[in-house]
Amino acid sequence: MIARVIKAMLAVWEREMHEYISNLHVNAMRLAVEPLLFIFIFGMGLGKRVVIGDVNYLYFLAPGILFMVAVNNSYMTISMRLMIARDWDKTLITALSAPIKPFEIVLGYVFAGVTQALAACAIFIVLMNYFLGIPFGSVSLIVLLIIATAAFFSSLGVAISMVLDNPHHLMVVTSLVVMPMSFFCGIFIPVTDLPNWVQPVIEAIPLTVAVQAARAIALSTGNPYLWQNLAYIIAFTIAVFLIGLHLFKKKVIT
Amino acid sequence: MIEVENLVKKFGDATAVDGISFKVRKGEIFGFLGPNGAGKTTTINILVGLSLPSSGIAKIAGLDVTKHPIGIRKRLGIAAQAAYFDHHLSIKDNLFYHGLLYGLPRKELKKRVDTALQWSKLEKYRNKKFHQLSGGMQRRLVVARAMLSDPEILLLDEPTTGLDPQTRRQVWEFIKNLKEAGKTVLLTTHYMEEADLLCDRIAIIDHGRIIASGTPNELKKMLDKNIVIDITLNPEVAGDHIKRDLDIISGVNYVRMESNRIKIGVVDDAIVEQVLKSLIIRTKISEINIIRPTLDDVFLHLTGREIR
Ligand SMILES: Nc1ncnc2c1ncn2[C@@H]1O[C@H](COP(=O)(O)OP(=O)(O)OP(=O)(O)O)[C@@H](O)[C@H]1O
Numbered sequence: 001m002i003a004r005v006i007k008a009m010l011a012v013w014e015r016e017m018h019e020y021i022s023n024l025h026v027n028a029m030r031l032a033v034e035p036l037l038f039i040f041i042f043g044m045g046l047g048k049r050v051v052i053g054d055v056n057y058l059y060f061l062a063p064g065i066l067f068m069v070a071v072n073n074s075y076m077t078i079s080m081r082l083m084i085a086r087d088w089d090k091t092l093i094t095a096l097s098a099p100i101k102p103f104e105i106v107l108g109y110v111f112a113g114v115t116q117a118l119a120a121c122a123i124f125i126v127l128m129n130y131f132l133g134i135p136f137g138s139v140s141l142i143v144l145l146i147i148a149t150a151a152f153f154s155s156l157g158v159a160i161s162m163v164l165d166n167p168h169h170l171m172v173v174t175s176l177v178v179m180p181m182s183f184f185c186g187i188f189i190p191v192t193d194l195p196n197w198v199q200p201v202i203e204a205i206p207l208t209v210a211v212q213a214a215r216a217i218a219l220s221t222g223n224p225y226l227w228q229n230l231a232y233i234i235a236f237t238i239a240v241f242l243i244g245l246h247l248f249k250k251k252v253i254t
Numbered sequence: 255m256i257e258v259e260n261l262v263k264k265f266g267d268a269t270a271v272d273g274i275s276f277k278v279r280k281g282e283i284f285g286f287l288g289p290n291g292a293g294k295t296t297t298i299n300i301l302v303g304l305s306l307p308s309s310g311i312a313k314i315a316g317l318d319v320t321k322h323p324i325g326i327r328k329r330l331g332i333a334a335q336a337a338y339f340d341h342h343l344s345i346k347d348n349l350f351y352h353g354l355l356y357g358l359p360r361k362e363l364k365k366r367v368d369t370a371l372q373w374s375k376l377e378k379y380r381n382k383k384f385h386q387l388s389g390g391m392q393r394r395l396v397v398a399r400a401m402l403s404d405p406e407i408l409l410l411d412e413p414t415t416g417l418d419p420q421t422r423r424q425v426w427e428f429i430k431n432l433k434e435a436g437k438t439v440l441l442t443t444h445y446m447e448e449a450d451l452l453c454d455r456i457a458i459i460d461h462g463r464i465i466a467s468g469t470p471n472e473l474k475k476m477l478d479k480n481i482v483i484d485i486t487l488n489p490e491v492a493g494d495h496i497k498r499d500l501d502i503i504s505g506v507n508y509v510r511m512e513s514n515r516i517k518i519g520v521v522d523d524a525i526v527e528q529v530l531k532s533l534i535i536r537t538k539i540s541e542i543n544i545i546r547p548t549l550d551d552v553f554l555h556l557t558g559r560e561i562r
């Protein structure tokens with residue numbers, strides 16, 4: 001029973017990974033080029049003039065960009081692929097005529113999103129650490145945060161691709177919701193620099209929680225709430241996953 | 255193998271399937287014959303679990319389709335009417351990843367993908383994308399994919415629509431072979447001759463209802479009383495007396511005569527014989543045509559309109 005669920009989920013995952021890898025030349029943009037651009041422009045250009053607390057801005061920025069990488073390599077790929085599978089080539093229907101449940105399909109997509117994010121983040125960490133000597137502290141703890149965050153954003157990708165019927169709408173949601181999230185959730189500037197009234201809202205977003213927790217690990221500033229932070233992100237992930245699954249069933253099964 | 259009872263499917267106000275019941279026995283080819291919008295695809299979608307019935311019961315191999323979709327889909331191969339393939343993957347990869355969903359072991363699966371490509375005569379195109387194939391090639395691939403898991407039951411939704419005559423005949427051969435291999439087949443079609451040729455039993459469906467069902471012969475027998483003998487006489491011997499002689503034979507429905515051409519409607523083959531005998535004695539016949547009812551006529555008779 002469990003074996004079948006895992007096998008089915010992995011079949012979906014493998015197909016998605018196959019597609020991802022066969023488009024690696026395109027995905028590499030998001031994988032490596034985009035975060036490096038941010039590092040060069042903000043970290044090494046503008047950042048030379050900025051000090052946050054007593055921390056070098058590049059050291060402050062890198063853990064943030066790391067999570068931007070995680071978001072872009074989970075949310076973007078998964079929402080686009082699922083929108084295509086649901087609305088354009090309709091392969092979700094084909095998949096559902098095989099012995100597989102909606103839960104397993106969604107899980108396969110989310111797992112693929114997490115894998116893609118982990119791969120991209122690993123490349124980023126290695127490049128940053130090797131060439132710029134940027135510290136990341138305990139990488140295994142950061143990996144846990146990346147997994148949780150990527151699972152959250154993959155699930156969000158599932159939910160959004162089930163609601164929207166049009167790739168243009170997806171672009172709008174992405175540039176109005178997801179992109180700003182990566183600008184405001186403490187990636188470029190500390191949340192404490194934001195106006196007072198938005199701070200509680202921003203701090204409630206799982207991405208902010210992840211970025212701040214990861215930064216604390218990277219800069220070794222200590223964080224007594226690490227496990228609570230992780231649990232918080234996971235709770236949100238489960239909620240969004242269930243919403244995505246519900247929408248999936250509603251949309252695909254007529 | 256397939257039991258459907260009082261199945262209803264509504265989309266909002268529209269009723270796509272309006273209380274149909276039928277049974278498909280193990281090892282038979284059952285045909286769903288009906289015009290566009292009759293509810294054929296909707297019924298198949300319910301059997302697959304892609305659509306939930308508004309009411310009624312559908313069972314496959316004794317399992318309720320709404321309760322055991324996984325157990326059922328393991329036994330099903332589906333060739334959908336609208337072919338859905340991943341446009342970013344080659345057709346070979348499409349087949350492979352579809353087979354993987356059935357939990358087939360990789361080695362075995364690779365072999366089956368090769369066989370499926372051979373069968374559909376698409377080996378040369380294995381690395382092409384689905385949309386790069388012609389319509390007929392796509393249909394063949396869809397049927398090939400349905401076979402991939404070697405299922406007991408096949409649901410073929412218009413497997414030959416859009417195929418050229420030669421390929422259509424190949425698919426017919428193939429479906430006949432499925433039957434010989436002991437598979438159960440439910441197929442839908444608009445083509446009377448296809449249903450006639452392939453199916454053990456047929457249900458004629460229109461506006462979401464089954465309006466007649468039975469073997470092709472049983473259905474045609476419904477119109478047995480409508481055998482038409484179309485005779486052209488040698489002009490020298492044509493005359494009204496012939497019409498009069500025929501009119502008095504019991505079992506002759508009507509006689510229509512236009513110069514030397516006579517159309518005689520009779521009720522069965524015995525009367526055909528009697529009519530011909532009586533004509534041969536009295537006249538010289540230059541041409542005889544005996545027109546028996548086709549399934550097209552059955553459809554026309556039942557619905558008052560042509561199927562297309
Ligand atoms: N998802 C849907 N939403 C609303 N109406 C639908 C839906 N699917 C089918 N219908 C309607 O149900 C009716 C039956 O459609 P169906 O596809 O079952 O016909 P069909 O017999 O397969 O026809 P065809 O020979 O054209 O394939 C049609 O009137 C169609 O418009």
Ligand SMILES: [Mg+2]
Pocket residue numbers: 294295296335411
């Ligand atoms: Mg149809």
